[in-house]
Amino acid sequence: MKLQSIAIQEFKQFTGRLVIDDLQPGLNLFVGPNEAGKSTIAEAVRAVFLERYKASHLKDLLPWGKASGQPSVEVSFDLDGTPCRLSKQFVTRQRCELKIGQSVFGEDEAEDKLASLLGFSRAARGPLKAENAGVPGLLWVQQGGTQEMRDSTGHAAQYLRDALTQLSGGSESAGEDALIAAVQRELRQLLTARTQKSTGPLAEAEQTLARLIEERDELEQQRRQFEENIARLAAQQEAFDDTQRKRPWELHEQKALQAQLRADAAAELERSLQGLAQALKASEAELALPLQQEQNALELEAAVARERQQLDALRASVAAVQAEHAQAAASVAQFEQAFADANRALELANAAVTAADLRSQIGLYRAESERLEASIAAAGTANDAMLEAAREAATLEIDEAKLKRLAALSGELSVLRARTEAAMTRIEYRLNGAMTVDDETVSGEGVLRLDGEKRIGLGTLGELRVVPGVSDLPARLSELASLEARHAQLLQALGVASLGEGESRHEQWKALVAQQKSQAKILEVHAPQGIEALRAASATAAARMQAANERLAGLPDVSTAAPLDDARRNAEIARDALEAARKVLTQAADKKSTGMANEEALAAQLQRKEAQLSDEAFCRNRALWQTKIVEQRVQVEALRKQREGRERELEAARLDDPAAEAKRYRASAELARSEQNERQVRIAGLRSQLETVGASGLGERLAALEARVEQATRRKDELSLRASALSLLDEVLVDERDAAVAQLRAPLTERLGHYLKRIFPQSTIALGDDLSPATLDRYGRADTLDALSFGTREQLGILTRLAYADLLKASGRPTLLMLDDAAVHTDAARRDAIKRALIDAATRHQILVFTCHPELWDDLGVRQRAIEDLKVAA
Structure with a gap:
């Protein structure tokens, strides 16, 4: 099947009519950006072939933004050399017509014929479902669905099997499949299909056996x-x-x-040791006070010697700092004079710059005043011309609407006059004598136009009675009179004698209006805010110039002024030097005041310490605490030796930790009593349990359960043996059937290999029972389709569909391939291989490719048809 043209009207985004003709029998490439309408064209083709024309769900086909419309699609195609045409109209006034050669099919008959020809089934009701799409659902790939093959192949599986049967000459054995199905039904009653786990009677037998064994084991455990x-x-x-x-x-x-x-003896020793420790601590505390007092006296003597040296050094430093302060004060006075001179020079330089700025401003103000005066003069001239043009235009203004009605009426009047004159009886005469027309004498030569019945007297020859042949001439004359009256009324209302005079006057008025606008623009250029604003600006400029002259006159003589940059630089240098000198003076003053204060403080502190050392009371107290230090040291040493002796005794008493020994033996005694009591309780409990179990008949119950376990084991073994036999029979039957099916599928396998080697050399595809690709075997490793990358599945989706198309064509089925953005996730190298495969397939099939990446498909050697160009052509 080869499409020749597609006509789409009022279909989704195509609110008008779009016609695509001159479709090539091989590869056709349609390009355009997103939402240009590529997918809409593909959907229109699917709708006209697959959707039921009376389906109520197709309201979404209505043109966008219109609540009503008549979506329709018409395609012309060639079927084995026979011209065909199919047209459908949806939603309103639904219709369907299929023409094949000279045969015409309508309505449901046409749709049944399409399903038979293309290889799909009609949905009983509602929209077309995927399971009904058949061959078109496999070959017509929607956007984003290239990688999905299993479902579409499964829905077309029966048509593919028919094609394989026709090509191979064999067939799949229905009886063999029925036997396999029967065996598998029996097997599924015992084992699950997927995991081969027990189910049904076998699972029940296994559960019963497990329960009985569990009960037996429990009784065994009890025994x-x-x-x-x-x-x-x-x-x-x-x-x-x-x-x-x-x-x-x-x-x-x-x-x-x-x-x-x-332990009690050791505790008594410990209490005695604590008393010795407290006595030693008290003696050491009594010794610490005189020791601290003697230490303070020694530190005071050392501090006096040290501070005498510090005072001598500080006095020498203060003398040097006073000399530095005097020198810094002299330097500051010198730099202050230099800074004052530099500031006066800077003020004179600033006055010189100000004078130059004022002279420049005066020049600018003078130029601005001259410009404003010129603008005022030009604006006044333009304003006068604009007012004059306005006055003249007011005298010539004419009602343009009435003038247009006059022109239209003049045209109608001319046409009606011509028609009236044509309708009058026209008599041309050339007389040697005279004649009468309704008692009026006529002579010479001329033309008579008779608008009604007239009597023409011919003298002695008699008279003629002339009656015009046009019956509506009086009406035309009446209409002509009415138009002439309206025409005269309009001329009078406009105040002109003719249409030409009125149009001339209107042209003069338009010229004056244009002149008025031109002068207004000139006025706006010179005085955008009005002439008064210009005059105000001129007065402001004059006032500013006068003020600048007054300021210039008030400045001092600047003829001896230095350049401003030099004066500013000299002032900055003088200021920096003055600030540096002041910092030095401040630092010298700080040093001087700090040194003198430190000297006075240190001298007073030294005097206080020397007085403290020479005090008589201090000397007497010092002799007393030195004596006490000697006595207290003897007492502390005796207490320390006594404490050490007690510590050795206590260490010997604690060597085996008698308190812990006592605690341990008491706990052991308690534990021995507790264990004996618990042993007595356990003996009583065991005697009670043994008496209870001995009376329950444990042996008899265990023997009965052993018999039930043996019976359940035989039942489970029988069912397991049956399941093994059925499983083996299923494997044998399936292997035999698969061998026959492999021979049957040879044509499809050959076509798949033909395309597959372009991208995946030395690889094979294994097919499932529904003839869809199941695994891809490469380099000795088989990967399921779900394990492959998205791009690889997309490429396999294109290649396998080309192989299916070859198979269907070889069996006589119509093939048309549509790929909507099918190789989006494919790299450059594999895309080139895909292109070669498409070019190869295009020698046998018609292929419609839709893409939003024209730059990636410009090397196919076929014309790219832009959707936007198709819209413009429509």
Whole structure:
């Protein structure tokens, strides 16, 4: 099947009619930006072939922004050399017509014929579903759906199988499939299809066996526990009797008593040691006070010697600082005079600059005044001319609407006069004598136009009665009179004698209005804010010039002024030098005052300390605390030796930690008593359990459960054996069927290999039962489609569809391929391979490619058809 033209009208974004003709039998490339209408064209083709024309859901096909319309699509195509035409109209006044050669099919018959020809099925109701799309759903790829192959291939699987059967000469055995299905149904009752897990009776048997085994194991555990409890009871009773004879807690209590006595003796030693420590601490405290007093006296003597040296050095430093201060004061006075001279020179230089600025401003004000005076004169001239043009235009102004009505009426009058004259009876005469027309004498030569019945007297020859042949002549004359009256009324209202005079007057008025506007523009150029504003600006400029002259006259004589930059630089140098001298003077003053203050403070401090050392009371107290230091040191040393002896005794007493020993033995005694009591409780509990279990018939219940376990094991083994047999039979049958199917699918496998090697050399594709690609085998590794990248799945989607198209064409099926933005995620190298595959396939099929990247497809050797150009041509 080859499309020849597509006509789309009032379809979504195409509010008008769009015609695409001259479609090539091979590759056709349509380009345009996003939302240009590429996908709308593809959708129109799908709708005209696949959608039911009476479907109520197609209201979204209405033109955008219009609540009503008649979406319609018409295609012309060639089918095995037979010209065909299909047209459908949707939503309102729905219709469908299919013409194949001389045969015409309408409505439902046409749609059934299309489904049969193209290989799809009609939906019972509602929109077309994916499972009904068949071959077109496989070959007509929508935007963003190139990589999705499994569903579309599955929906077209029956048509592909029919094509394979026709090409291979074989067929898939329906009986063999039925047998496999029956075996698998039986197998699925025992094992799940996917995970081969037990189900149905087998799962129930396994669960029953597991439950019985669990119950048996529980009884076995109870029996073993019963036997263990008997042995445990005997052991516990023997241990209880032996412990009751030995009574180990009494020995532990005796050892605890002895350890406690040793602990009490050690505590008494510790209390004695604490008393010695407190006495030693008190003696050391009494010694610390005279020691601190002696230390303070020694430090005071050292400080006096040190401060005498510091005072001598400080006095020498103060003398040097006073000399520096005097020198800095003299330097500041010198720099202050230089700074005053520089400031006076700077003021004179600033006055010179101000004078120059004022002279420049005076020149500018003078030029501005002259310019404003000239503008005032030009604006006055333009204003006078504008007023004169306005006055003259007012005398010539004419009503333009009435003038247009006069022109239209004059045209109508001319036409009506011509028609009236043509309708009158016209008599041309050339007389040698005279004749009468309604008693009026006529002679010579001329033309008579008779607008009604006339009597023409011919003298002795008699008379003629002339009746015009046009019956509506009086009406035309009446209409002519009415138009002439209206024409005269308009001339009078306009005050002109003719249309020409009125048009001439109107042209003169327009020229004066244009002149008025021109003068107004000139006035706006010279005086955009009015002539008074110009006069005010001129007065302001004159006042400013006068003020500048007065300021210039008030400045001093600047003929000896230095350049401003030199004067400013000299002033800055003088200021910096003065500031530096003042900083030096400030620093010298600070040093001087600080040195003198430090000298006075240090001298007073030294005098106080020397007086303290020479005080008689201080000397007597010093002799007393020196004596006390000697006595107190002897006492502290004796206490330290006594404390050390007690510490050695206490260390020997604590060597085995008698308090911890007593605690440990008491805990051991308590633990021995507690263990004996617990042992007695356990013996009572074990005797109670054994009596209860012994009376429950444990052995008989265990034997009965063993028999049930053996029976359940035989049932489970029988079902497992049946499942294994069915599984083996299923594998054998499937292998046999797959071998036959592989032979049947050979043509499709060959076409897939033809295209696949362009991008994936030395690779193969395994097909599923629905003939869709299942895995891609490369370099000995098989990857499922879901494991491949998006771009790779997109490329496989294009190549496999080309192979399906070859298969369908070989079996006589119509093939048309549509790819809407199909290779978006493909790199440059693989895109070139895709292009070669498309060019190859285009020798056998018609292919419509829609893309928003024309620069990537400009090397196909085919004309790119821009959607925008198609819209303009429409």
